[in-house]
Amino acid sequence: MSAGAAHHITIRRRGAPDVLLWEAEDLPEPAPTEVRVQVEAAGVSAYDVMLRGHRFPGFPALPYTPGEDIVGIVDKVGRDVTTLSPGQRVGGWTFGDAGGYAQYLCRPAADLVPVPDGLAPAAAVALIVNYLTASLALHQAAKVQPGERLLVQGAGGGLGSALLQLGREAGLLTYGCDAARKHDQISTDGAEPIDYKAADVIQQSRDLTDGGADVVIDLVGGARQLMRSWRALRPDGRLLMLGMAGSLRSGTGIILPSLGLLGLFAISPGERHLVKGPGMDSYPRDNPDWYQKTLSGFFAMALKGRLAPRVAETVPMHEAARAHAMLESGNVSGKVVLIAAENTIERV
Known part of the structure; x- marks a missing residue:
């Protein structure tokens, strides 16, 4: 870990939206095949809400940080990474690992797809x-x-x-x-x-x-x-x-x-x-070529206007509890997105 500190959302007990806590953490360091992403946007899903409550007793283990899909800027690369570079905007699915409600997140480089210029982070994350x-x-x-x-x-x-x-x-x-x-x-x-x-x-x-x-x-x-x-x-x-x-x-x-x-x-x-669907987390991870090609295609189609990802509302990441309450209300039309507007690292 570095000498810096960032923030993320932590769930330490299951319950209502107010169990979502904004906490400080050490700035993570990427493993050799990982990159560290400075998160700009994180999607909020019904799955996140169900995990936060009591719908899947005992899963995931507490404490944990929710969040399945993220878009952000590559901040640092592991020593073995050759496909991505610092300063590049990327997006990706965490494949059941969660962790997206954070200012900084380390992910395998293979799980991230470049986001083209001209596609806003909130729109891009709504496509994932x-x-x-x-x-x-x-x-x-x-x-x-x-x-x-x-x-x-x-x-x-x-x-x-x-x-x-x-x-x-x-x-x-x-x-x-x-x-x-x-x-x-x-x-x-x-x-x-x-x-x-x-x-x-x-x-x-x-x-x-x-x-x-x-x-x-x-x-x-x-x-x-x-x-x-x-x-x-x-x-x-x-x-x-x-x-x-x-x-x-x-x-x-x-x-x-x-x-x-x-x-x-x-x-x-x-x-x-x-009909039985494929594993929504396992299929993309088990088929990386499909995952990379399909998500890149969606980004390109959105730029051309063929797809129009619908963002219902953007909410500051530290107000994740409000975002969850919005989703639970049933009145949302589109994707609720958390925005990490303040990514300043607190030096200790």
Whole structure:
């Protein structure tokens, strides 16, 4: 460790957003194959919120620093690093290691991708976990084909927006179900909006999709919602359960509400089926060429205007508790991003 000190968010006990503490730490030194990144932007995700609470008892071990996706400036390189240089802007996924809510972070150079000039840090970080997850869901899990009909349940958030935009790029007919206040955004993403509060929402979905969607991706979760998604499918459709946003507001666990769906699959006629997604953390790490190429492609597409990552709000990193509360409210349309505006090292 150096003689400097920086700050990061630490969770020492599970609970409400106020367990997120802004603490000093020694400035980390990169290992031979790592670089130290001066973080400019860190994404906030539903996964972060669930880990902070009691949704996964005992995981991760306490204390820990949350944060899956980061963008920042290379501050120092390990002695064996040849692919990145100090002063270069990079972005990357921490692959389940967390640690992104920090002013400085050391990561393997192979896990970081150069961010092109002209792409703001907040926009770049909004492209990482959401768009990589959406790509995995559409192409590796659901194996979508041009001309198919895609319905996204809970389409108004950052991941929903990524699914609709990448679905459009893949030649799909897209439909987004969410609250009426998010319909303008869904339309901007190229999809037909559906009000999830409508009394006839299932029939409306089936009518708009000409008898049912080929693929339904459910970002809400819970047994009742998943039954709705199942009924919105064509007889040979595919259902992918990708998120549990509903449990953020209800306070329920993220696994148990879905177990009732097992009986639904056992008694339902036809050939509808649940598709199993690849490991959202393990697949990119196990396929580094795919990861580097895909994320670089997203950065380039955003610069050209083909992708429009939606940043709901930027929040100073030391106010991470406020960012978590915003996400839990369910009123966010897009990605919440923490900004490390003050990266001054305190010399001791």
